[in-house]
Amino acid sequence: MRMAGVWRSAVGAARLALPVDCPGCDAPDERWCEECRAPWWEEPVRCETSAARLEVLDPPLPAWSITVLEGSAHGTVSAWKDGGRRDLDRDLTAAMRRAAAVVAAALAAACGEVDVVPCPARAAHTRRRGADLPGLLARGAAAGLRDAGVSASPRSLLRPARGRSRGAGDRGRWRGEAPVALAAVRGPMRPVLLVDDVVTTGATLARAAQALQAGPAVPVGALLLAVAPGVHSRQGSALL
Ligand SMILES: [Zn+2]
Secondary structure: OHHHHHHHHHHHHHHHHOOOOOOOOOOOOOOOOHHHHHHHHOOOEEOHHHOHHHHHOOOOOOEEEEEEOOHHHHHHHHHHHHOOOOOHHHHHHHHHHHHHHHHHHHHHOOOOEEEEEEOOOOHHHHHHHOOOHHHHHHHHHHHHHHHOOOEEEEOOOEEEOOOOOOOOHHHHHHHHOOOOOEEEOOOOOEEEEEEEEEEOOOHHHHHHHHHHHHOOEEEEEEEEEEEOOOOOOOOHHHHO
């Protein structure tokens, strides 16, 4: 009886310590179920036509997204960003790595060496989460480019501008994509792959690209985890 009690206590403690519900569909006792995980291993698709604010960029910025921010993908991103699911860091970083390896074919023709630059999270959000999520994605993307033979490294060329925050907290930023001012920091001229978690209007991404263009870098593409539902192309090899 004593051992059974100890075992029950251990199981209870493990259930408390470990997340057991799928972030995509709330299935109990599933860290991340097979069905909700599957879309993250699809090849990324071009998505810049979904984000109207990207149209201000000249030259246009090709953007790729792994999945669409709806259904289980929305739940997964929400749990990762706002639900404390730090166990998903490694999964989504790995998804970014695989996606970057696909995108590498399009970038390699234009540039031999690429800096992977995250759109930065606000310092308060990074502290609250206990992790620099855009930084994690950038490291994953750089690893994916290197897997495909492109010389790449993550580099923090952008930072949130100081001053009044115009967003409605982090949820506002990623759902409504409230404008976040960005400022480029100095560095040598290099091609840049921008990385962010989600894109809705493209306003944040456009600001980031413009800040880099005004500084010492040439944005050559953007890679996102997820794009808000809208018009996007999934045309096989045309995605490159
Ligand atoms: Zn699920």
